Amino acid sequence: MSLPLPAVEPAAPPIEGAAPVIEMRGIGKVYRSGRLEVDALREVDLEVHSGDFLAIVGPSGSGKSTLMNLLGCLDRPTSGTYRLTGENVAELNDDALARLRNRTIGFVFQSFNLLPRTTALENVAMPLLYAGVSRGERNARAREALERLGLGDRMEHQPSELSGGQQQRVAIARALVTKPAILLADEPTGNLDSQSGADVLALLHELNASGTTVVLITHDGDVAVAAKRSVHVKDGRVAA
Amino acid sequence: MNPLELIPLALSRLAASKMRAVLTMLGVIIGVGSIVALVSVAQGATSGITNLIEGLGTNLISVSPGANNNGFVRGAAGSADTLTLADAEAITGVDGVDQVAPQVSTIAVVVAGDRNTTTTVSGITPAFQPVRAYEIWRGAFITEPSYRAGLRVAVIGSATAEALKLDESAVGADILVGGVPFRVIGVLQPKGILDDQVFIPLSTMRDHFVAGDAVQSISVSAADPATIPLTKVAISNLLRARHGIADGAEADFTVIDQAQLLSAFGTITGFLSLLLAGIASISLVVGGIGIMNIMLVSVRERTREIGIRKAIGARNRDILLQFLVEALVLSLAGGVIGIAFGVAASAGVGAIAGWGLNLSAQTILLAVAFSLVVGVVFGVWPARQAAKLDPIEALRYQ
Numbered sequence A: 001m002s003l004p005l006p007a008v009e010p011a012a013p014p015i016e017g018a019a020p021v022i023e024m025r026g027i028g029k030v031y032r033s034g035r036l037e038v039d040a041l042r043e044v045d046l047e048v049h050s051g052d053f054l055a056i057v058g059p060s061g062s063g064k065s066t067l068m069n070l071l072g073c074l075d076r077p078t079s080g081t082y083r084l085t086g087e088n089v090a091e092l093n094d095d096a097l098a099r100l101r102n103r104t105i106g107f108v109f110q111s112f113n114l115l116p117r118t119t120a121l122e123n124v125a126m127p128l129l130y131a132g133v134s135r136g137e138r139n140a141r142a143r144e145a146l147e148r149l150g151l152g153d154r155m156e157h158q159p160s161e162l163s164g165g166q167q168q169r170v171a172i173a174r175a176l177v178t179k180p181a182i183l184l185a186d187e188p189t190g191n192l193d194s195q196s197g198a199d200v201l202a203l204l205h206e207l208n209a210s211g212t213t214v215v216l217i218t219h220d221g222d223v224a225v226a227a228k229r230s231v232h233v234k235d236g237r238v239a240a
Numbered sequence B: 001m002n003p004l005e006l007i008p009l010a011l012s013r014l015a016a017s018k019m020r021a022v023l024t025m026l027g028v029i030i031g032v033g034s035i036v037a038l039v040s041v042a043q044g045a046t047s048g049i050t051n052l053i054e055g056l057g058t059n060l061i062s063v064s065p066g067a068n069n070n071g072f073v074r075g076a077a078g079s080a081d082t083l084t085l086a087d088a089e090a091i092t093g094v095d096g097v098d099q100v101a102p103q104v105s106t107i108a109v110v111v112a113g114d115r116n117t118t119t120t121v122s123g124i125t126p127a128f129q130p131v132r133a134y135e136i137w138r139g140a141f142i143t144e145p146s147y148r149a150g151l152r153v154a155v156i157g158s159a160t161a162e163a164l165k166l167d168e169s170a171v172g173a174d175i176l177v178g179g180v181p182f183r184v185i186g187v188l189q190p191k192g193i194l195d196d197q198v199f200i201p202l203s204t205m206r207d208h209f210v211a212g213d214a215v216q217s218i219s220v221s222a223a224d225p226a227t228i229p230l231t232k233v234a235i236s237n238l239l240r241a242r243h244g245i246a247d248g249a250e251a252d253f254t255v256i257d258q259a260q261l262l263s264a265f266g267t268i269t270g271f272l273s274l275l276l277a278g279i280a281s282i283s284l285v286v287g288g289i290g291i292m293n294i295m296l297v298s299v300r301e302r303t304r305e306i307g308i309r310k311a312i313g314a315r316n317r318d319i320l321l322q323f324l325v326e327a328l329v330l331s332l333a334g335g336v337i338g339i340a341f342g343v344a345a346s347a348g349v350g351a352i353a354g355w356g357l358n359l360s361a362q363t364i365l366l367a368v369a370f371s372l373v374v375g376v377v378f379g380v381w382p383a384r385q386a387a388k389l390d391p392i393e394a395l396r397y398q
Helices: A066-070 A094-103 A120-128 A135-148 A164-176 A192-207 B003-016 B017-054 B085-091 B144-149 B158-163 B202-208 B223-241 B259-303 B303-311 B316-353 B361-388 B389-398
Strands: A022-033 A036-046 A053-057 A079-084 A105-107 A182-186 A213-218 A231-236 A237-239 B061-066 B099-111 B115-124 B136-139 B154-155 B174-177 B182-186 B198-202 B217-222 B252-259
Touching: A022 A066, A036 A066, A036 A237, A036 B198, A053 A066, A053 A192, A066 A182, A066 A213, A079 B136, A094 A105, A094 A120, A094 B303, A094 B316, A105 A164, A105 B017, A120 A135, A135 A164, A135 B174, A135 B252, A164 A182, A164 A192, A182 A192, A192 A213, A237 B099, B003 B017, B017 B259, B017 B316, B017 B361, B061 B223, B061 B389, B085 B099, B085 B223, B099 B202, B099 B223, B115 B158, B115 B202, B144 B202, B154 B174, B158 B182, B198 B202, B223 B252, B259 B361, B303 B316, B303 B389, B316 B361
Parallel strands: A053 A213, A053 A231, A105 A182, A182 A213, B115 B198, B154 B182
Antiparallel strands: A022 A036, A022 A079, A231 A237, B061 B217, B061 B252, B099 B115, B099 B174, B099 B217, B136 B182, B154 B198, B174 B182
């Protein structure tokens, strides 16, 4: 897959003394089913600083989905410490995790995960509902996010009336509407044709250039070149 | 998050599958509708009966003969010949008694021209009209002179007049009562109860139909409603003395007043209302189970939606509320529609039965409260199932 992207810049060195947005130390995740124990992740160390664009690359079964779930606060690690914007995720209850997912993380999924029979505007405004933002401000901010992604004329369209690329842009607008500390994209191009995929990667690049921290999870090494730096996951371990 | 924000969400969700929403609500509609209809019909029947009883005459005390106690077989109340005209005259002297109206009745065929009807013929005194609160529509009631003289004159009830096709010109018409010629001197206003009767002077009754001194009932009007209980005791004591009944022995007559009659009917209709409401509540419970069933299906169908909502920051409580509000909207909408149907049904029954629409605010509030309770009770479990879903698995669900 060839991408019409600007040359990848070298990763910006972390600002001295600034705490990383994501800091994983010795993270392990064990799944138990009956007497069987599976080590999905072992001794993972990971740091993402503000403004970074990290690609996490690995084949299926490598543990990258588990890593993505942990990074996204959908799950808690079995061992190690994970600090997201300074908060120790392992110590948080369900409500606190929901608040982190709402305010600190913006999710972009492979299958878009937009609500069916719901307009683009309502989809984008939804995270703000759970943030307790008033209806008027929700719609204003959602409109702004959609316009920023060039979807100003698609606000009242339902997902079924949009192309794959447009749906993914709506999903990115939804991820950005809460102004999260990081954008977590899980195979964002997996369900798209190569042109739409390239557009989405260009968009992520552009967002990163304007200051958004992006973590991209993919099995595709070609996709990973869009990032400033990448790490590889294999057999539950992370290597640079 | 403001839970009120979930109401439009729930409404649009239900609007998206209208047929399902309507079918789900049907159980609650039927349940609430039948509660409203049955309770208001029972209330209508109660007030109808109350009006009829009150129409029998205010301040009324009825004295009836006791049961005919013949060996092992006890006859119906009033079947014995223990009350006499002399008893009635004696009651006139009791403190608190205004007027006394003895009555002797029989069943007879009444013929007017080419029409005939079988009805109750009662021999009465002029006091009967005020005591039993009958009003004359045409002509006049039986007078003291015609009572004394034992004239063959008759006052007929409105229903009897109708059965005999006697209209405004009925007064002066000649009829046959049990084969004896009589002249109609008056027609009564309808009361809604006991309108199919023919009244003749008690003296005439004795001469032509029922010989002897016994009377079937004595209607007494009390001078003051406040002293009715005392008057009843006085009448009772008088009759016990006259009949030579020892203290503690069972009397051969009964004395009852309107309040007793009303409270007896009140007990019956109250029990009836409770019974009907109980039966209707069962259908409401069935309706609630219908809601729970659909909500569980809905939670399963929308597992992915729940996963998405959780991933973007919905707390367990937000998901719980979302599904609970949906169940509440379903049951409350069903309740409102049910109330509309129930009101329509009870208005229809009231119109046919003639007691109008009897609908209390309590009935409506009760119905709304019931549907809310059904929504919460049967909505909370599916909502908890939704809230408990693991976001990762919910997102993976196809």
